[in-house]
Amino acid sequence: MSDYEEILSFWFGTLDAEGRAAPEISARWWTKDPAFDQVLRDRFGALHDEVLRGEHDDWLESARGRLAAVIVLDQLSRNMFRES
Numbered sequence: 001m002s003d004y005e006e007i008l009s010f011w012f013g014t015l016d017a018e019g020r021a022a023p024e025i026s027a028r029w030w031t032k033d034p035a036f037d038q039v040l041r042d043r044f045g046a047l048h049d050e051v052l053r054g055e056h057d058d059w060l061e062s063a064r065g066r067l068a069a070v071i072v073l074d075q076l077s078r079n080m081f082r083e084s
Contacts (some may be wrong), residue, residue: 001035002069003047004059010043011071029075037079044079 013025020026028036050056051072059065 003056004065006046007047007055007068007071007076011075032082034063040076044072044076046078048080052081066084 011025012021015021024029051069056065056069059069061067
């Protein structure tokens with residue numbers, strides 16, 4: 001599994017037939033949860049830094065890779081650096 005597929009799998013989980021994430025997955029997108037934020041820092045902190053430095057610019061060559069980059073730089077960072 002490529003790094004970006006790991007991001008997509010983690011963030012969305014298994015999608016239903018209509019392309020939607022399970023309610024328990026999407027609920028964490030909207031819930032302030034310090035424990036979840038820590039999981040993101042521990043699991044993806046180094047990867048976030050790599051994407052920020054441009055070390056995964058090859059992701060930008062595909063739609064799924066671009067989506068993963070947006071998730072890392074926008075969504076994960078929102079949680080990882082909450083209130084900072």
